[in-house]
Amino acid sequence: MIGTIITGAIVGYLTGHIIRGEGYGALGNIALGILGGFVGGLLFGILGLGPTGWIGDIIAGIAGSLVLVYGFGETRHRRQRRRHHH
Numbered sequence: 001m002i003g004t005i006i007t008g009a010i011v012g013y014l015t016g017h018i019i020r021g022e023g024y025g026a027l028g029n030i031a032l033g034i035l036g037g038f039v040g041g042l043l044f045g046i047l048g049l050g051p052t053g054w055i056g057d058i059i060a061g062i063a064g065s066l067v068l069v070y071g072f073g074e075t076r077h078r079r080q081r082r083r084h085h086h
Helices: 002-019 026-046 053-085
Strands: none
Touching: 002 026, 002 053, 026 053
C-alpha cells in the first residue's frame, strides 16, 4: 500500500511536469498516479506488454496518467465549447 502511494506520487509529479510544468499538489499527484497506474496497466495488458518491476510500473503509470489528463482535458474543452455555442 505504501509502495503504491509512493509510486503514485512519483508518477503524478512526473506527469504534472510533463503536461503543465508543475505538479498537481501532493494529493492530486498521488490520485493521478494511482489512477494512471491502473489505466496504464490495463492498456499495457491489452497490448500484451506487462510492466516489469518498479520502472515498468512508473512507465505504465505515466502512460495511463497522460491518457487520463488528455481525456479529461478533451472532455472539459468540449463542454466549454458547447456552452459558448449556445
